[in-house]
Amino acid sequence: MHSPSRELILHLLQEANEALSIPQLAQAAGMHENTVRAQLEALLRDGYVRRTPAAVTGRGRPPWIWSPAPTPESPYATLARVLARQIAASSADPVSAGLEAGTSWGRELAREQHADSTQDLENPQASAAQRVLPVLRRMGFDPSQAADGQIRLQACPLLGAAREHPEVVCNVHLGIVRGVLGQEADPHPAESTAITPFAGPGYCLLRLDDAQDRDS
Numbered sequence: 001m002h003s004p005s006r007e008l009i010l011h012l013l014q015e016a017n018e019a020l021s022i023p024q025l026a027q028a029a030g031m032h033e034n035t036v037r038a039q040l041e042a043l044l045r046d047g048y049v050r051r052t053p054a055a056v057t058g059r060g061r062p063p064w065i066w067s068p069a070p071t072p073e074s075p076y077a078t079l080a081r082v083l084a085r086q087i088a089a090s091s092a093d094p095v096s097a098g099l100e101a102g103t104s105w106g107r108e109l110a111r112e113q114h115a116d117s118t119q120d121l122e123n124p125q126a127s128a129a130q131r132v133l134p135v136l137r138r139m140g141f142d143p144s145q146a147a148d149g150q151i152r153l154q155a156c157p158l159l160g161a162a163r164e165h166p167e168v169v170c171n172v173h174l175g176i177v178r179g180v181l182g183q184e185a186d187p188h189p190a191e192s193t194a195i196t197p198f199a200g201p202g203y204c205l206l207r208l209d210d211a212q213d214r215d216s
Contacts, residue, residue, distance in 0.1 A: 005031065006048075007201040018067075022064070052065055084169050099175040104179060105172070105175065106176035106181075107179040128208040128209065132177055135177075151208065154202060154203045170197040174194070
């Protein structure tokens with residue numbers, strides 16, 4: 001789904017506390033109702049949303065109201081959510097705990113990627129993006145690089161846990177990237193890789209520290 005209009009509509013539905021009508025979505029998105037209707041039909045065909053009849057308030061057929069389609073959570077995603085909840089409740093510094101765990105994980109992933117591929121992720125001539133993108137793709141983040149060098153993470157393998165405890169899960173993901181790049185798990189670096197969770201409809205933004213690229 002690479003349509004800004006559809007991404008915005010899906011984001012509005014995901015953030016709402018109740019199912020929304022087409023007029024409500026049109027007002028929130030600043031779009032014509034016919035445009036919203038067409039985008040919703042496309043999202044429905046692709047399985048991203050569902051529709052149900054609104055409560056009857058008069059004569060005639062009730063209009064549809066729309067909500068995001070439920071996504072079955074995998075056992076691993078459930079485990080991640082439980083672990084994130086536990087870290088958030090028990091750690092004095094959940095941000096640092098998430099970063100440290102993610103950095104260790106990232107170093108392991110880099111070693112595995114290097115063992116499985118002819119590409120040398122530790123090659124000093126490889127850019128940060130060249131080292132990180134294969135790992136992100138394999139993990140299910142659906143990354144795409146923008147013209148300004150930032151990376152859009154267009155999917156999240158642990159979305160439920162990230163929404164519930166972003167201070168833990170999003171920093172685990174940031175730590176993974178730092179670990180792949182050989183960076184430290186410092187929560188307040190002078191200059192380093194950073195992530196902006198839920199930066200826009202349906203994506204997070206990853207900014208890579210290219211200091212090593214400039215120095216090489």
